Amino acid sequence: MSEESAEGVRLQKALANAGVASRRVVEDMIVAGRIRVNGTVVTELGSRIHPDRDLVDVDGTAVQLDQSRRYVMLNKPTGVVSSMRDERGRADLRQFTREWPERLYNVGRLDAETSGLLVLTNDGELAHVLAHPSFGVTKVYVAKVDGRVTPQTIGRLTRGVELDDGPIAADRARLLDVSGGTSLVELTLHSGRNRIVRRMMAAVGHPVVELVRRQFGPLHLGTLPAGRARELTKVERGALLTLARRDSDAPEASARREADDSTPPGADQENQ
Template sequence: MTESPEAEGIRLQKVLANAGVASRRVSEQLIVEGRVRVNGVVVTELGSRIDPAVDLVDVDGTAIQLDQSKRYVMLNKPTGVVSSMNDDRGRPDLRRFTKEWAERLYNVGRLDADTSGLLVLTNDGELAHVLAHPSFGVTKVYIAKVDGRVTPQTIARLTKGVDLEDGPIAADKARLLSSSDAGGGSLVELTLHSGRNRIVRRMMAEVGHPVVELVRRQFGPLHLGGLPAGRARELTTVERGALLTLARQAGVPSGEQETE
């Protein structure tokens, strides 16, 4: 009997194999072991069929990407590049980093021209909204090189909260990485889920330590790792699964995107 996606759906083990989870034989074992869920329900029957365009599948609680038209890319944005696919002022933009992908990709949120680091590019609008909207609480981790000698008291102030012109704000976490008595400045790690414009720079200026250099090292479950500045790569299967799991766990309200 031929498998007909329109009439009967596709065997679950074949869907898993096509998605790159494992070989078909290993996928069958995952199903038998009760490690696969379809629409939140554990499926253990090897004859089960699904519609990849409609059904949601996860393995060991991690979402599986079935829609192969969606593309997910990590970029280490260098300084001097604006977070736009077509800058109307003629400044260097993100188009140069997306030429190898046929899909029309968009940046998730923004990093200002003077900030480098992790930027996500995708054609998955729903996932982009979950990642960018501050109401979902997706955290971003920044390393800031700042003027002056930062003290533990200043770190405590950042987590307790500071008052800015658009209201109070507190870091989810703050950590002093290094501090120099010889005028070399300090390195501070800040974790935030805020979506406010240039929030790290404004927070550090408020506590008397203006930012000299700023890089975003982490965005939700994604880590920049050793990706060189100016380089882009597709997310791994594990990274895609982590992002899709986030999206499935969240509702999707309308609202703004973040800018730093």
């Protein structure tokens, strides 16, 4: 075993390999105290790390050191189930992952009738954190619903509605458009309850006609066409990893996760 593999690699080399900056610039960052390893600021230029297990951030943003990890955004079309292999033979997610050699998995789910943003990854730890209901990752949906939604109805959604499994309130709600007999409503939620958007809108008298998820945590669907997938940018990866590490380290999240250990990760999350 080489000295490098036994003792790790120099921090500046690892960050340069990760595309953060040149080694010389990274050295300046280290001296300036802008880099943390496993939560501790490192200022020694001789510091070594193990990229496969050490967590590094620059100016508070996580850095992806393990280049074997893949992070993909998919705009899931309707008619596709959120599974890599459907036992009933329905269209599944495999068709969108063929260009990547890694075995990817979806983070959470969207039901077959819902389109929009899904994250696919081979990073099991990140998938567990972001899909588990206890972490409450924020999602933004745009729903086309029956009827003319009023400002009073928007107020009900943010104040809370009563469902058969308890009350629920949107973090934010906006009326985007009213046209003919339908309305467009934007809902921001952190709940992981099953089909929560559809149930909330039905509870206020406006059943969902079409539903799309536009945002998942720090990720925005943007102009990605339905049925297309792309790798996350370096900035997007940093934002997603920062969110996952922050939530996994939060004491209240850990307590909720332990209390909810009987629920498999993603078992009812985001199945809208």
